[in-house]
Amino acid sequence: MKRILVVDDHEMLCRLVCDILRAEGYHAVPATSAVQALAAFELQEFDLLVTDFRMAGMSGLDLARAVRDRNPQFPVIIMSAFEPVECEHVTLWLPKQYLFPGLVEKIRYCLSAASVKEIAR
């Protein structure tokens, strides 16, 4: 089962997203801050990071950078209510107003074998 870390300081949304991803057959773990997310990375292995863009303290972009510093190919999806920002550390952007079903489709894409190779290139 693929493991996904979902990070959003909007706790209700974070937990709801995890619940939906679990119903889709993923092992989804919630974190409500980037600091909590980095701590989770220390303890467990994940296949994908889904994070909010603007969070109190460390932003989603900073989190993506920190994760990519350790693993340059690690897939990262950023959910945002704002315009995408050019960043080499982000695999895909997802506007929050179209979160579902977009997120499920993008996760499927990021985790498919062909995409993993393409992302790694």
Added chain:
Amino acid sequence: MPDTSQTGASLAETALDATRHGDATREFESFLRAKVVGQGPAIEAVTELYQIFLAGLAPPDRPVGNLLFLGPTGSGKTYVVEVVAEALFGNPHAFIKVDCAEFQEHHEIAKLIGSPPGYIGHLQTPALLTQEALSRFQTDKLKLTLVLFDEIEKASEALWQLLLGILDKASLTLGDNSHVDLSQCLIFMTCNLGAAQMSTLAEGGIGFAAQSPIADVSLDDRITRTALDAARRKFSPEFMNRLDKVVVFKTLRPEQLEEILELELAKVQQRIIRAVGQSHFTFRCSPEVKQWLLKEGTDPKYGARHLKRVIERNIVYGLANLVATGQVTSGDCVSIGLRPDGGLAFTKAAAPLSAQSSAG
């Protein structure tokens, strides 16, 4: 040994009720009945075997029970196994599932029991049905494992031979020659044989003119006969003789589908409460929306198979998007109605403290 021929004459006799269930079994049955709609015979069959197991009267050197579930697709055969797992272990996925469609070729049996000596992959292919795997879901209180062989009609001859041994002797020899004991297992097998004929019956296609797809008692009888005939034609007498119970699942009637919809919507609300805790929100669907969900998610051919997905796509995704954009916050009550153009309309009563936007 007391002389039983005299006890009747000298002692007052107490009437016993052999049909009564113990507290644990009654609780188990109630759980099943609260979650499974319209499949009473399946619940009764599982409950009876569970009662025998709890009483310690299951036959030695055989599985606790061998059940064959026949019936149209979408009638809840696999779902019953999930609910049994939830009732016993608190987890609907606490069972071993063998998808027989993955074992249609003779050599694919190695995925289940590991490669035998002399073959490539010997001691390298991990077997699915190991003793460790069987005891994975067992608890200190309950030494029972549920094993599901799904769509057994698709199994290869090699899997059939394996299955016959399991059903009869509760024993399996793996590729590395180790033995697996399945005497603490409740074996479920599902089968879609006769599905095409059953669908034709359910759609009213038999006779001189097409009939309306109304599920009635005679239709259920005909479906039962069709399923059993198909099973007897396909499966050998050795296999049929090893079964403790054969249950034919009935086509779901409109009122039962409505009941399933209510259960599924209640589950979504429970999920929201469980996921977000005290800061949850509630939702309710209008009767028109419920009818729309039933129309989109059920049909005579596939039963309630797509209902969950239709609810997920239209209700759950919609609610999540409202939360993501800050339109719904904790304490809100969302009403879901049907727009004139056929789409869903989400509304909520004005709340003075509702947040403007908490989206990041």
